[in-house]
Amino acid sequence: MVERTRNDSDLDPDPDLDAIFGALAHPTRRALIEQLAGGPESVGELAEPHEMSLAAVSKHLQVLEDAHLIEVEKDGRVRRCHLDAAPLSDAFGWLTRYRVFWEDRFDALADYLETESQ
Amino acid sequence: MVERTRNDSDLDPDPDLDAIFGALAHPTRRALIEQLAGGPESVGELAEPHEMSLAAVSKHLQVLEDAHLIEVEKDGRVRRCHLDAAPLSDAFGWLTRYRVFWEDRFDALADYLETESQ
DNA sequence: TTCTTATTTAACTAAACGGGTAAATAAGTG
DNA sequence: CACTTATTTACCCGTTTAGTTAAATAAGAA
Numbered sequence: 001m002v003e004r005t006r007n008d009s010d011l012d013p014d015p016d017l018d019a020i021f022g023a024l025a026h027p028t029r030r031a032l033i034e035q036l037a038g039g040p041e042s043v044g045e046l047a048e049p050h051e052m053s054l055a056a057v058s059k060h061l062q063v064l065e066d067a068h069l070i071e072v073e074k075d076g077r078v079r080r081c082h083l084d085a086a087p088l089s090d091a092f093g094w095l096t097r098y099r100v101f102w103e104d105r106f107d108a109l110a111d112y113l114e115t116e117s118q
Numbered sequence: 119m120v121e122r123t124r125n126d127s128d129l130d131p132d133p134d135l136d137a138i139f140g141a142l143a144h145p146t147r148r149a150l151i152e153q154l155a156g157g158p159e160s161v162g163e164l165a166e167p168h169e170m171s172l173a174a175v176s177k178h179l180q181v182l183e184d185a186h187l188i189e190v191e192k193d194g195r196v197r198r199c200h201l202d203a204a205p206l207s208d209a210f211g212w213l214t215r216y217r218v219f220w221e222d223r224f225d226a227l228a229d230y231l232e233t234e235s236q
Numbered sequence: 237t238t239c240t241t242a243t244t245t246a247a248c249t250a251a252a253c254g255g256g257t258a259a260a261t262a263a264g265t266g
Numbered sequence: 267c268a269c270t271t272a273t274t275t276a277c278c279c280g281t282t283t284a285g286t287t288a289a290a291t292a293a294g295a296a
Contacts, residue, residue: 024212026284044241055287059285076294077295078241079242079243079244081220083216084219088219092210092214094148095210101155101203101206102202144254170255171257172274177274194262194263194264195273197272
């Protein structure tokens with residue numbers, strides 16, 4: 001073990017990634033993101049399909065908001081949530097650095113992207 | 119809340135993603151992956167730069183192994199770890215589905231990929 | 237104002253996480 | 267065998283996570 005004054009978390013080169021990957025690590029939160037990909041929804045609407053209390057979903061949404069993956073705006077007594085997927089590009093970028101280790105699939109994806117963007 | 123017999127985790131469409139994203143959510147584990155991107159290393163070598171016990175690093179490596187992000191093979195009394203970044207493509211694939219929400223940056227990445235693959 | 241609806245917050249619990257140290261294992265070396 | 271090295275495992279501990287129910291807020295409706 002190296003001797004230093006600070007610990008690993010103090011020198012975390014990208015604490016955002018902790019929050020982003022952490023947020024994506026839970027199936028309910030990924031499901032919520034998928035729901036929001038279809039357009040903005042209120043907390044109640046988002047909660048409806050899930051087999052847990054609204055309060056629990058509310059907390060998951062807070063985690064997503066802390067990771068800046070969603071934004072919540074007040075609309076009367078309703079909180080309307082919408083996706084802000086921009087931080088996903090941070091995660092995407094990090095993963096991209098390891099593309100060399102799965103070059104084949106990466107090439108396939110690159111081909112796909114080229115085709116798509118035509 | 120929807121009424122069902124099972125709960126959300128039972129119908130997790132991709133439990134692998136829980137493990138993969140969860141593994142990536144910790145700075146030490148991302149650092150370990152970066153180290154292994156430079157080539158295989160033993161547990162001791164991997165642990166050296168980190169300001170924590172070897173036992174703690176060993177546990178982080180176990181998390182990475184559970185997510186199939188690394189493979190560990192015995193080489194005498196040394197355990198040699200190497201990256202198996204293939205599962206990252208699962209994560210990459212999931213993120214790709216939300217590209218439409220950060221299209222600008224995505225286009226930039228796609229351009230970059232096209233250039234790189236020339 | 238009172239009632240209802242939408243959502244968060246508080247308080248609690250069980251389990252998981254991330255770390256530590258010390259003991260156990262495994263495998264070379266003398 | 268005894269000793270050393272490499273690594274894991276066991277156990278402990280404090281914090282966080284993910285869920286619960288119930289109370290608190292906020293705001294529209296009567």
